[in-house]
Amino acid sequence: MKKRYALRFSPTLVEQPIVSKLVRIYDVDINILNADVASGRGGKLIVELSGSQEALEESVAYLNEIGIIVSEMVKELIFLEDACIDCGACTAVCSPKALSLDEEARLFFDASLCVVCGLCVQACPLRLFSVSDERGA
Amino acid sequence: MAKTVAEINEKIRGGTVVVVSAEEFSKMARSTDLATLAEEVDIVTTATFAPMCSSGAIINFGHWTPPIRMEEIRLNGVSAYEGLAAVDTYIGATAESKFDPTYGGAHVIEALIRGDDVRLQAHGKGTDCYPTREVDTWINKETVNEFYLFNPRNAYQNYSAATNSTGKIKYTYMGSLLPRFSNVTYSTSGELSPLLNDPYLRTIGLGTRIFLGGTIGYVVWNGTQYNTRRDRTADGVPTLGGATLAVVGDAKAMSTEYIKSAYYEKYGVSLFVGIGIPIPVLDEEMAAHLAITNDRIKTSIVDFGKEDHPPVRSVTYAELASGSVTLDGERPVKTAPLSSLAKAREIAGLLKAWIEEKQFFLTEAVASLPTDSFVRPLVPREGGIR
Numbered sequence: 001m002k003k004r005y006a007l008r009f010s011p012t013l014v015e016q017p018i019v020s021k022l023v024r025i026y027d028v029d030i031n032i033l034n035a036d037v038a039s040g041r042g043g044k045l046i047v048e049l050s051g052s053q054e055a056l057e058e059s060v061a062y063l064n065e066i067g068i069i070v071s072e073m074v075k076e077l078i079f080l081e082d083a084c085i086d087c088g089a090c091t092a093v094c095s096p097k098a099l100s101l102d103e104e105a106r107l108f109f110d111a112s113l114c115v116v117c118g119l120c121v122q123a124c125p126l127r128l129f130s131v132s133d134e135r136g137a
Numbered sequence: 138m139a140k141t142v143a144e145i146n147e148k149i150r151g152g153t154v155v156v157v158s159a160e161e162f163s164k165m166a167r168s169t170d171l172a173t174l175a176e177e178v179d180i181v182t183t184a185t186f187a188p189m190c191s192s193g194a195i196i197n198f199g200h201w202t203p204p205i206r207m208e209e210i211r212l213n214g215v216s217a218y219e220g221l222a223a224v225d226t227y228i229g230a231t232a233e234s235k236f237d238p239t240y241g242g243a244h245v246i247e248a249l250i251r252g253d254d255v256r257l258q259a260h261g262k263g264t265d266c267y268p269t270r271e272v273d274t275w276i277n278k279e280t281v282n283e284f285y286l287f288n289p290r291n292a293y294q295n296y297s298a299a300t301n302s303t304g305k306i307k308y309t310y311m312g313s314l315l316p317r318f319s320n321v322t323y324s325t326s327g328e329l330s331p332l333l334n335d336p337y338l339r340t341i342g343l344g345t346r347i348f349l350g351g352t353i354g355y356v357v358w359n360g361t362q363y364n365t366r367r368d369r370t371a372d373g374v375p376t377l378g379g380a381t382l383a384v385v386g387d388a389k390a391m392s393t394e395y396i397k398s399a400y401y402e403k404y405g406v407s408l409f410v411g412i413g414i415p416i417p418v419l420d421e422e423m424a425a426h427l428a429i430t431n432d433r434i435k436t437s438i439v440d441f442g443k444e445d446h447p448p449v450r451s452v453t454y455a456e457l458a459s460g461s462v463t464l465d466g467e468r469p470v471k472t473a474p475l476s477s478l479a480k481a482r483e484i485a486g487l488l489k490a491w492i493e494e495k496q497f498f499l500t501e502a503v504a505s506l507p508t509d510s511f512v513r514p515l516v517p518r519e520g521g522i523r
């Protein structure tokens with residue numbers, strides 16, 4: 001399987017041979033999609049790892065263990081809640097009921113129920129929803 | 138004993154007026170008889186905050202030196218009406234930008250209310266008395282002379298709910314309608330809505346003072362498509378469409394909390410308008426109207442999947458507000474509002490506070506709105522395209 005991750009490092013980790021270690025020990029292939037790394041100030045790598053599910057899990061565990069902040073690049077709903085007028089139009093299209101109106105008729109967003117189908121992006125008359133692509137792993 | 142508007146205004150002045158929202162009044166009516174309520178409560182505040190397409194603003198820009206007779210006008214790229222005197226215009230809420238269909242007159246109106254600068258581009262042919270041909274400058278609500286909303290049709294008494302029988306999602310002014318009857322949308326504040334609480338417009342007419350967009354406004358005419366011939370329930374409430382209001386108010390004093398631009402996917406731009414109307418509890422008959430509850434207000438769910446929007450079934454607002462209804466008698470279908478009940482409640486509360494603080498007095502209508510009016514269709518005639 002293939003998964004994309006964002007890896008954020010502190011300056012001290014920049015010196016470590018992370019990529020070669022992942023390849024040798026965990027038997028995953030690494031495709032670096034984007035790199036912003038500089039000695040002395042840390043950095044961010046966007047990588048795609050391919051390998052067995054177990055290998056990917058172990059790789060993420062290793063990266064977390066040595067102090068790298070790992071986010072899985074997946075779709076996620078962003079909601080500009082402060083500008084919401086509680087009209088409820090988005091609830092019409094939200095099948096998993098992540099968006100609902102509470103007893104006070106205020107909009108309530110339960111991110112744990114969201115499947116990021118994106119229908120609310122079009123349904124909101126104030127355009128308050130968008131889909132992002134990164135999540136903590 | 139019956140009360141008059143003048144007596145109620147005296148109570149406002151004296152600080153003894155009793156004001157409740159229409160929702161509170163309906164709740165009180167469960168345990169208190171109407172005669173007592175009519176005696177004890179003076180004013181019931183009603184409100185709505187919903188997309189109302191037939192809205193817009195009149196602006197006078199002030200004269201340029203040397204003057205221009207504006208014959209093409211754009212505000213932030215949105216065309217405004219040019220067929221008035223030299224520097225007067227009307228910008229309609231649904232007018233779309235030539236450059237971005239998700240931006241329109243409603244956004245320009247909201248920007249001006251917020252205090253933002255808006256780009257004004259105007260062209261004139263140049264005349265002896267108006268020699269300037271081009272103007273390209275910036276305006277805001279402080280630089281213009283007048284900026285007021287004039288909305289030809291707001292506060293629909295009642296409105297049909299929408300669903301979609303086709304196999305494809307439909308993007309409509311009633312929101313996103315999922316395929317195969319998978320949702321139902323509706324737009325009302327129900328028992329809190331102004332014209333559902335005074336179904337025969339006994340206390341609302343020409344000159345009635347209202348809350349409009351965060352400031353004081355007025356009813357200035359019946360709204361367009363005003364229809365008094367709808368079927369009514371035993372309570373007198375129309376089961377569809379019904380009455381509408383034309384309203385005016387000083388947009389310079391409005392707030393973007395209560396006027397909000399909107400874009401409905403693949404439909405276009407609209408404007409959320411906040412309206413609050415205080416209804417005097419003149420007598421027991423008015424108390425009976427004001428005690429209306431969602432289970433006694435009906436509308437039709439209509440099918441936006443078919444061109445003539447045929448009715449699917451009749452429904453009460455209590456059912457719609459419950460979160461689901463059945464369409465074929467079995468499968469529950471999700472319901473969702475398009476108008477903000479939370480905002481409507483806020484407006485009803487604000488209007489109540491204004492009255493209690495002696496900042497808002499009731500008016501008696503200068504004239505009644507039409508008692509017999511119906512909506513004509515546009516019919517094809519010989520020589521036109523059928």
